[in-house]
Amino acid sequence: MNLFTDIRSLVLDCLTAMVAEGTLPEGLDFANVAVEPPRDAAxxxxxxxxxxxxxxxxxxKPRDIADALAGKLAADARVTSAEVAGPGFLNLRLDRSSWQSVLGAVLAEDIKFGRSDLGAGKRVNVEYVSANPTGPLHVGHTRGAVFGDALASLLDFVGYDVTREYYINDGGGQVDVLARSVYLRYLEAHGQEVAFVDGTYPGDYLVPVGQALKxxxxxxxxxxxxxxxxxxxxNFATDAMMDLIRADLASLGIKMDKFYSEKSLYGTGLxxxxxxxxxDKGLIYEGVLEPPKGKKPDDWExxxxxxxxxxxxxxxxxxxxKKSDxxxxxxxxxxxYHYDKVERGFDELIDIFGADHGGYVKRMKxxxxxxxxxxxxxxIKLCQLVKLFKDGQEFKMSKRAGTFVTLRDVVDAVGPDVTRFMLLTRKNDQGFDFDLDKALEQSKDNPVFYVQYANARICxxxxxxxxxxxxxxxxxxxxxxxxxxDDEAQLAVAKKLAEWPRLVEIAARTNEPHRVAFYLYDLASELHGLYHLGKSNEGLRxxxxxNPSATHAKMAxxxxxxxxxxxxxxxxxxxxxQEMR
Structure with missing residues (x-):
C-alpha cells in the first residue's frame, strides 16, 4: 500500500474527469503532477x-484549476477538506480512517510493506570500494563501502536485480611496490635488517604476509x-591483501557478488x-591535445x-x-572494464568513487x-572525506597500517552497526566528521541510539x-x-508510517540511501514523543x-x-x- 500513490491516482482521475467535462483542455501531460507531504504539517x-x-x-489561471479540482477531490470519502493556498497549491486533509488503514497494511504486508516493482527486475551493477590491493581498507574506503552496500540493498528493496562488484586495481605499478614491500618483510622473517625506502609500505600488516611467504x-x-x-x-601478496580486504568487508557485514581483476584485462584482448x-563508431583518432589549464607554453610538449x-x-x-610510446x-x-559490464547485459551502472576522483566523472560517463x-x-557517486575524532582530537594514524586509520580501527571502536548508521547520516557528497565518543553516546543527539532505542522500547x-x-x-x-x-499523536505516527513507501522510492530514484537514515530518525522521534505523552495521559499509555482492546490497538x-x-x-x-544494554 502506498497512500500517496493512491491519492495521486485520485487527483489524476479528477483531472481526467475535468478534461472530459471540458473544464480542462485535452492533450495535457499529467506526468509532473505530484502529491507529497506539505512543508508545514499545519x-x-x-x-x-x-x-x-x-x-x-x-x-x-492556477487558482481556477485548483478551485475546480478541490471540489471534485472533496467528494471522495477519504478527503475531509481540499483548500487552495497561495497562487494555486492545493492542500488536502484526509479522514482518519485513511491513516488507520495504513497501520493495517503494515501489519498485513509485514516486511513487504514499502517494497515495490520500481526496478522492474532491471539488472544494475553497483561497483564500490575497489581499493588498490596494497593494504587494509582505511576509513575513507569505509564510507564508500557502507554507502555502496546500503545503496545496493535499497535498489534490491524496490525490485532491481542487483550485482555488488569490487574492481581489483591490480594492474598498475603500485602492486609491484606491494611485492617489494612483502619481500622486505620476507627478508625480515629470515632475520635480516631491512629499510623501507622508495615508497614501500611500512605497515605491520605485511609482517604476517612476509612470514607466510617464508x-x-x-x-x-x-x-x-x-x-x-x-x-x-x-601474485602471493595480492591474494593475501584481498583476503585481508574480504575480512575487513565481512566485519561490516559486506559480501560482494563479484571481484573483478583489472589485471585480467591486460594481454587478453579485452x-x-x-x-x-x-x-568502429568513429570515436578514436590520432591527435594532439591542448595544454592543460594552468600550464605555461614552455612547460608543454x-x-x-x-x-x-x-x-x-x-x-x-x-x-x-594510448600514450605516444x-x-x-x-x-x-x-x-x-565498463565495456565488459555493458556486454554482461546490465541495464544500469553505478560507480562509487572517492572524493579525489571528481575529475574522472565526465570521461567515464x-x-x-x-x-x-x-x-x-x-x-557516479562521490564519497567525500571522513575525519575521525576521539576525546575532541582528530585521529591521524594507525600503528598497524603505518600511515592511516583502518576500517578495522573504526569497527573495533564502535561496532559495525554504529559505523554503518553513522556514516549514512550525511549525504555522500558532504564531508563527515565522525566523533567516536558521540557515536556511543546514549542520547537523542545520537541518531543510531535514538532509532535503536525506539525499536528496543517497542520490544x-x-x-x-x-x-x-x-x-x-x-x-x-x-x-x-x-x-x-484516534488521538492526533497516534495519527501522527501513522502518517509518518504512510510516508515510508514514497520515501523508499524517492531514495532509490536518486540513489540516496541517507534519506532512509533521516526518515528512521523522524519515525523514532514520533514514537518516542507518543510514548512520553503516555506518562501523563493514561489514555495514550x-x-x-x-482495557485489552485499546492495548491491542496500541500494540498494533x-x-x-x-x-x-x-x-x-x-x-x-x-x-x-531488541533491547538496549
Missing part, C-alpha cells in the same frame, strides 16, 4: 501541485634479483576489443596520442587512451554512453503487555480495532491492563513502527536492537 496532510504545473499548458618458499628468494621473485610475490568498439572523442558524449575535452593510459582499462550507444546510464512494551496477560501475537494485532487510535501501532524500523535498518545493513 497546512494539511498532503499537497498537490496539479494546478501549478497544468496552468501554462492549459492556458488557465613458510611457503623457505629461503628460495633470499638474496635473489627482483627478476626471480617479483611476479610470484606480486582492452583492444573495447577500443575497437569505439573506433605536444605529443601525438591515440584519443577518444569523449567530447561527443558530454566531456569537456577528448581523452588519451604505445603504452595504455589509466583510462584505457577502465573503458574496457562519456565512455559508457559511447559504448552502449546511450542505452545504459551510468551514475519491551510488547513483552510487558504479554506479561500482563494481553495477547500480542500477529493474529491478535492484525484483528485489533484500529479505529480506537501503550499498556492498559484494564507499535508493531507497525517496529516493522518499518526493521526494514529501514535492514536496508542500511544494521541489526535492529
Amino acid at each position: 497546512h494539511g496532510d498532503m499537497a498537490t501541485n496539479a494546478a501549478m504545473v497544468l496552468a501554462k499548458p492549459a492556458k488557465m 613458510d611457503k618458499v623457505g629461503d628460495a628468494y633470499v638474496d635473489q634479483p627482483e627478476s626471480v621473485w617479483l611476479q610470484e610475490i606480486r 582492452i583492444e576489443a573495447a577500443l575497437k568498439s569505439l573506433d 605536444p605529443r601525438e596520442q591515440t584519443l577518444f572523442k569523449s567530447t561527443e558524449h558530454g566531456d569537456d575535452v577528448d581523452r588519451p587512451v 604505445g603504452a595504455w593510459t589509466y583510462f584505457a582499462p577502465d573503458i574496457a 562519456a565512455a559508457v554512453s559511447a559504448l552502449s550507444d546511450g542505452r545504459v546510464p551510468l551514475d 519491551s512494551t510488547l513483552r510487558k503487555a504479554a506479561e500482563a496477560g494481553i495477547a500480542t501475537d500477529d493474529a491478535t494485532l492484525a484483528a485489533a480495532d484500529l479505529t480506537l487510535l 501503550f499498556v492498559n491492563e484494564s 501501532l507499535a508493531k507497525a513502527v517496529s516493522i518499518v524500523i526493521s526494514a529501514g535498518l535492514g536496508i542500511l545493513g544494521v541489526t535492529p536492537a
Whole structure:
C-alpha cells in the first residue's frame, strides 16, 4: 500500500474527469503532477501541485484549476477538506480512517510493506570500494563501502536485480611496490635488517604476509634479483591483501557478488576489443591535445596520442587512451572494464568513487554512453572525506597500517552497526566528521541510539503487555480495532508510517540511501514523543491492563513502527536492537 500513490491516482482521475467535462483542455501531460507531504504539517496532510504545473499548458489561471479540482477531490470519502493556498497549491486533509488503514497494511504486508516493482527486475551493477590491493581498507574506503552496500540493498528493496562488484586495481605499478614491500618483510622473517625506502609500505600488516611467504618458499628468494621473485610475490601478496580486504568487508557485514581483476584485462584482448568498439563508431583518432589549464607554453610538449572523442558524449575535452610510446593510459582499462559490464547485459551502472576522483566523472560517463550507444546510464557517486575524532582530537594514524586509520580501527571502536548508521547520516557528497565518543553516546543527539532505542522500547512494551496477560501475537494485532487510535499523536505516527513507501522510492530514484537514515530518525522521534505523552495521559499509555482492546490497538501501532524500523535498518545493513544494554 502506498497512500500517496493512491491519492495521486485520485487527483489524476479528477483531472481526467475535468478534461472530459471540458473544464480542462485535452492533450495535457499529467506526468509532473505530484502529491507529497506539505512543508508545514499545519497546512494539511498532503499537497498537490496539479494546478501549478497544468496552468501554462492549459492556458488557465492556477487558482481556477485548483478551485475546480478541490471540489471534485472533496467528494471522495477519504478527503475531509481540499483548500487552495497561495497562487494555486492545493492542500488536502484526509479522514482518519485513511491513516488507520495504513497501520493495517503494515501489519498485513509485514516486511513487504514499502517494497515495490520500481526496478522492474532491471539488472544494475553497483561497483564500490575497489581499493588498490596494497593494504587494509582505511576509513575513507569505509564510507564508500557502507554507502555502496546500503545503496545496493535499497535498489534490491524496490525490485532491481542487483550485482555488488569490487574492481581489483591490480594492474598498475603500485602492486609491484606491494611485492617489494612483502619481500622486505620476507627478508625480515629470515632475520635480516631491512629499510623501507622508495615508497614501500611500512605497515605491520605485511609482517604476517612476509612470514607466510617464508613458510611457503623457505629461503628460495633470499638474496635473489627482483627478476626471480617479483611476479610470484606480486601474485602471493595480492591474494593475501584481498583476503585481508574480504575480512575487513565481512566485519561490516559486506559480501560482494563479484571481484573483478583489472589485471585480467591486460594481454587478453579485452582492452583492444573495447577500443575497437569505439573506433568502429568513429570515436578514436590520432591527435594532439591542448595544454592543460594552468600550464605555461614552455612547460608543454605536444605529443601525438591515440584519443577518444569523449567530447561527443558530454566531456569537456577528448581523452588519451594510448600514450605516444604505445603504452595504455589509466583510462584505457577502465573503458574496457565498463565495456565488459555493458556486454554482461546490465541495464544500469553505478560507480562509487572517492572524493579525489571528481575529475574522472565526465570521461567515464562519456565512455559508457559511447559504448552502449546511450542505452545504459551510468551514475557516479562521490564519497567525500571522513575525519575521525576521539576525546575532541582528530585521529591521524594507525600503528598497524603505518600511515592511516583502518576500517578495522573504526569497527573495533564502535561496532559495525554504529559505523554503518553513522556514516549514512550525511549525504555522500558532504564531508563527515565522525566523533567516536558521540557515536556511543546514549542520547537523542545520537541518531543510531535514538532509532535503536525506539525499536528496543517497542520490544519491551510488547513483552510487558504479554506479561500482563494481553495477547500480542500477529493474529491478535492484525484483528485489533484500529479505529480506537484516534488521538492526533497516534495519527501522527501513522502518517509518518504512510510516508515510508514514497520515501523508499524517492531514495532509490536518486540513489540516496541517507534519506532512509533521516526518515528512521523522524519515525523514532514520533514514537518516542507518543510514548512520553503516555506518562501523563493514561489514555495514550501503550499498556492498559484494564482495557485489552485499546492495548491491542496500541500494540498494533507499535508493531507497525517496529516493522518499518526493521526494514529501514535492514536496508542500511544494521541489526535492529531488541533491547538496549
